[in-house]
Amino acid sequence: MSDKSPNPFARIPAVDKVLTALEKVADLPPLPQPLITDLVRKTVEKMRDGVKAGTTEPGEFEDTVASIRSEIESLYRSRIHPVINGTGVCIHTNLGRSPLHPDVVKAIAGVGQFYNNIELNLDSGERGKRGGFLETCLATLIEAESATVTNNCAAALILMLKHLANGEKNEVIISRGELVEIGGGFRVPEIMEASGAKLVEVGATNKTSLADYEKAIGPKTGMLLKVHRSNFWMDGFTEEPSTEDLVALGKQHELPVVEDLGSGAMVRTDELAPIQQEPTATEVLRRGVDLVCVSGDKLFGGPQAGIIAGRADLVAGIKKEPFFRALRCDKMILTGLQETVLAYLHASGSEKPPLPLIRMLSASVKEDLRPRAESILEGLSDVEGLECGTVETIARCGGGTMPKSEIPSLALELNPTTMSLPKLAQRLREKDVPVMGYVAEDRFRLDLRTIFPEQDAIVVQNLLEIFRKD
Numbered sequence: 122m123s124d125k126s127p128n129p130f131a132r133i134p135a136v137d138k139v140l141t142a143l144e145k146v147a148d149l150p151p152l153p154q155p156l157i158t159d160l161v162r163k164t165v166e167k168m169r170d171g172v173k174a175g176t177t178e179p180g181e182f183e184d185t186v187a188s189i190r191s192e193i194e195s196l197y198r199s200r201i202h203p204v205i206n207g208t209g210v211c212i213h214t215n216l217g218r219s220p221l222h223p224d225v226v227k228a229i230a231g232v233g234q235f236y237n238n239i240e241l242n243l244d245s246g247e248r249g250k251r252g253g254f255l256e257t258c259l260a261t262l263i264e265a266e267s268a269t270v271t272n273n274c275a276a277a278l279i280l281m282l283k284h285l286a287n288g289e290k291n292e293v294i295i296s297r298g299e300l301v302e303i304g305g306g307f308r309v310p311e312i313m314e315a316s317g318a319k320l321v322e323v324g325a326t327n328k329t330s331l332a333d334y335e336k337a338i339g340p341k342t343g344m345l346l347k348v349h350r351s352n353f354w355m356d357g358f359t360e361e362p363s364t365e366d367l368v369a370l371g372k373q374h375e376l377p378v379v380e381d382l383g384s385g386a387m388v389r390t391d392e393l394a395p396i397q398q399e400p401t402a403t404e405v406l407r408r409g410v411d412l413v414c415v416s417g418d419k420l421f422g423g424p425q426a427g428i429i430a431g432r433a434d435l436v437a438g439i440k441k442e443p444f445f446r447a448l449r450c451d452k453m454i455l456t457g458l459q460e461t462v463l464a465y466l467h468a469s470g471s472e473k474p475p476l477p478l479i480r481m482l483s484a485s486v487k488e489d490l491r492p493r494a495e496s497i498l499e500g501l502s503d504v505e506g507l508e509c510g511t512v513e514t515i516a517r518c519g520g521g522t523m524p525k526s527e528i529p530s531l532a533l534e535l536n537p538t539t540m541s542l543p544k545l546a547q548r549l550r551e552k553d554v555p556v557m558g559y560v561a562e563d564r565f566r567l568d569l570r571t572i573f574p575e576q577d578a579i580v581v582q583n584l585l586e587i588f589r590k591d
């Protein structure tokens with residue numbers, strides 16, 4: 122069907138003609154027709170603009186259809202769907218952070234599908250407190266006077282700032298060493314400005330003393346803020362006052378002390394893996410901090426949320442802020458968080474809750490990962506064009522938590538002999554269930570710690586398909 126007209130405008134294909142040709146394409150992704158029509162229309166328009174500007178030469182009709190087909194495939198791949206995480210980064214923000222427990226997902230589905238009592242008091246039949254039960258559970262779990270929940274930890278910080286640093290007393294004192302940028306564009310200074318608070322930076326990046334804070338306190342000071350250093354680590358010549366000292370200083374000047382903890386560990390992380398202990402919200406409150414905020418989907422192991430815990434009067438005040446209404450969670454998130462918190466509360470004493478993230482962090486290389494690797498290698502033993510082995514690696518917590526923590530792990534090491542490493546990575550990303558790995562020492566690696574055991578068979582299947590001889 123090649124059109125060799127010398128006039129380039131005449132060679133721009135008609136939208137209808139492309140759509141008819143696409144109908145005959147086998148295995149076109151099941152995207153709704155309006156999306157496909159729109160994509161074709163835009164591509165043709167772009168081609169026309171290009172011809173007008175003299176920057177495009179329309180190619181053969183078949184090539185145009187093929188290139189539109191690959192755009193349709195790419196659009197289809199961009200919808201949110203499950204991905205296998207072989208990166209070894211347990212809390213990966215690009216991959217949706219913490220995976221949820223199947224029971225948590227079941228509870229979310231049940232509440233989403235039917236009506237529920239989110240704002241109904243079943244005793245009186247009157248209007249009830251939204252998330253009241255969850256707040257009670259959280260306060261018990263964290264051992265806090267009171268707790269509440271917002272859209273995420275960034276929202277929690279904005280609300281705390283709005284409530285505690287406003288009007289005449291809108292200054293917030295923070296150490297320069299804590300003006301961090303956390304992945305995903307969370308910049309503490311920008312968040313603070315968005316809330317209307319005025320940042321008063323004290324100390325140097327590596328050294329801040331209690332006297333630095335004290336000197337900065339004035340009539341306009343609203344609060345003292347501590348931000349947990351999440352995604353970087355400072356060694357050597359560093360100094361910062363202890364939380365206890367900061368709390369004492371706050372008391373002396375009648376200023377609230379707030380800590381943005383972020384990571385949200387609820388169990389001793391040093392008991393899960395040979396990694397350092399991440400401070401918990403409970404520990405921070407015990408040190409006397411007035412309010413603490415954490416993320417729901419980092420080490421907490423739940424859905425995206427921000428948890429605020431601490432003094433009851435301050436939590437109540439925050440809930441009355443007009444912004445609180447704009448930053449509240451929906452019924453499915455509240456349900457997911459509720460079930461996650463219940464899992465923690467049901468796990469008594471030294472028992473750990475059966476949350477996927479906690480299991481993942483505590484998996485043993487010898488007893489859990491090694492046998493899986495062996496059975497995967499067996500499944501791949503007949504594959505031609507691919508050399509497979511295992512390699513001991515280092516997995517990480519991720520999500521901006523514990524940058525120094527290195528968790529011993531095990532990865533499949535793949536060496537394709539018929540294609541390049543980037544090509545293999547691309548082919549794996551193009552599968553129905555995409556697989557993400559990484560390249561190290563000239564090999565493609567898939568860390569088994571972050572791959573769910575029930576996904577091993579999909580990894581094998583994907584590789585068999587990629588290296589199948591047609």
Ligand SMILES: *Cc1c(COP(=O)(O)O)cnc(C)c1O
Pocket residue numbers: 273274275276303307348349350351381382383384415416417426427520521
């Ligand atoms: C991750 C993190 C945040 C942001 O949390 P979100 O839930 O993603 O909004 C804020 N503060 C700290 C210290 C963090 O680690």
